[in-house]
Amino acid sequence: MSTAMNFSSKSFRPRAPDKGSFPLDHFGECKAFKEKFMKCLKDNSYDNSMCRLQSKDYLECRMDNQLMAKEPLEKLGFKDLMDKPSQENKEAKP
Amino acid sequence: MLLPILVRESLCCSKNSVLLISSNIQTCIRGLQGKGARGLHSYAQWFLCRRVPSRLNTQIRGAKSRKSQTKQEDEWRKKNKTVLTYITAAGVGMIGMSYAAVPLYRLYCQASGLGGTAVAGHDAEQVETMTPVMDRIIKITFNADTHASMQWNFRPQQSEIYVVPGETALAFYRAKNPTDKPVIGISTYNVVPFEAGQYFNKIQCFCFEEQRLNPKEEVDMPVFFYIDPEFDEDPRMARVDTITLSYTFFEAKEGQKLPLPGYSPISLHS
Numbered sequence: 001m002s003t004a005m006n007f008s009s010k011s012f013r014p015r016a017p018d019k020g021s022f023p024l025d026h027f028g029e030c031k032a033f034k035e036k037f038m039k040c041l042k043d044n045s046y047d048n049s050m051c052r053l054q055s056k057d058y059l060e061c062r063m064d065n066q067l068m069a070k071e072p073l074e075k076l077g078f079k080d081l082m083d084k085p086s087q088e089n090k091e092a093k094p
Numbered sequence: 095m096l097l098p099i100l101v102r103e104s105l106c107c108s109k110n111s112v113l114l115i116s117s118n119i120q121t122c123i124r125g126l127q128g129k130g131a132r133g134l135h136s137y138a139q140w141f142l143c144r145r146v147p148s149r150l151n152t153q154i155r156g157a158k159s160r161k162s163q164t165k166q167e168d169e170w171r172k173k174n175k176t177v178l179t180y181i182t183a184a185g186v187g188m189i190g191m192s193y194a195a196v197p198l199y200r201l202y203c204q205a206s207g208l209g210g211t212a213v214a215g216h217d218a219e220q221v222e223t224m225t226p227v228m229d230r231i232i233k234i235t236f237n238a239d240t241h242a243s244m245q246w247n248f249r250p251q252q253s254e255i256y257v258v259p260g261e262t263a264l265a266f267y268r269a270k271n272p273t274d275k276p277v278i279g280i281s282t283y284n285v286v287p288f289e290a291g292q293y294f295n296k297i298q299c300f301c302f303e304e305q306r307l308n309p310k311e312e313v314d315m316p317v318f319f320y321i322d323p324e325f326d327e328d329p330r331m332a333r334v335d336t337i338t339l340s341y342t343f344f345e346a347k348e349g350q351k352l353p354l355p356g357y358s359p360i361s362l363h364s
Contacts, residue, residue: 014284018297021301038266047255048256077262
């Protein structure tokens with residue numbers, strides 16, 4: 001961490017994460033989703049905005065496998081992605 | 095015969111001498127009138143009597159100077175008392191201020207966000223309501239370190255990622271335990287530049303808690319974070335385009351607990 005001892009410079013203070021720590025995925029249950037996400041990142045030159053759907057899928061997998069506390073996805077910042085699945089469903093139906 | 099006495103009196107030069115001279119003259123005249131026949135004897139008596147007024151003279155002078163002395167002393171004493179009360183009041187005030195400074199400084203730090211302490215307003219509702227600032231793209235680079243005695247292979251799975259403030263992002267690290275024994279690791283992180291650290295909010299990660307890896311096990315460790323949309327409005331951050339997130343893993347002994355950073359008690363398991 002920061003070792004600067006001078007008074008004027010602001011030192012970095014690590015903060016605990018808001019929702020705590022991820023339990024480790026020892027059995028690789030969500031590895032497939034992670035691979036999809038990483039592939040998407042590589043294809044889109046590591047632009048996060050393009051791969052938000054995959055990250056949402058990964059987090060949903062974690063929640064399903066008891067590797068993450070269940071939270072409504074809006075609270076995780078996926079509010080804009082919530083409309084898309086319903087739209088996709090509507091498109092897929094007809 | 096009276097003349098040298100009078101001259102001596104006048105030489106003494108005190109205000110009382112005038113009175114004394116007149117009183118001497120009066121006693122002298124009385125003496126001469128009463129006992130004119132005695133002559134020399136009366137003079138001797140008169141000389142003896144003369145000593146008393148001189149003693150009276152010094153007594154009167156001493157009384158007056160003692161009076162003025164005590165008056166001055168009283169004044170000094172009063173002045174000393176007021177000065178002393180002022181000094182003790184200032185001392186007590188200083189001690190009180192040093193006790194009050196601790197909670198006051200904490201409040202000030204929370205309000206202004208100096209030193210990277212938890213800024214008031216970092217709550218879960220902000221994640222829901224924030225809107226991404228699409229025109230400000232920031233590159234996040236990842237760095238992974240281990241302590242010298244820690245034998246894990248710890249590295250990021252992507253070297254960089256492009257995010258915008260207000261958008262949640264996911265990043266992965268990979269850790270492998272090449273040894274034949276289970277190893278418990280505990281990690282901490284660092285954000286460079288330091289001032290950007292207060293805008294870097296982690297929703298969930300793998301830090302500050304013991305993570306146990308079995309022998310020859312490899313796991314993916316995600317970090318779910320976002321950059322506060324207020325990052326775009328901070329003039330100090332106007333030239334910041336790259337933020338580096340650096341994690342360091344240490345080996346933890348069984349049952350060891352890292353103290354949670356920050357003043358406000360954040361419960362790990364919400």
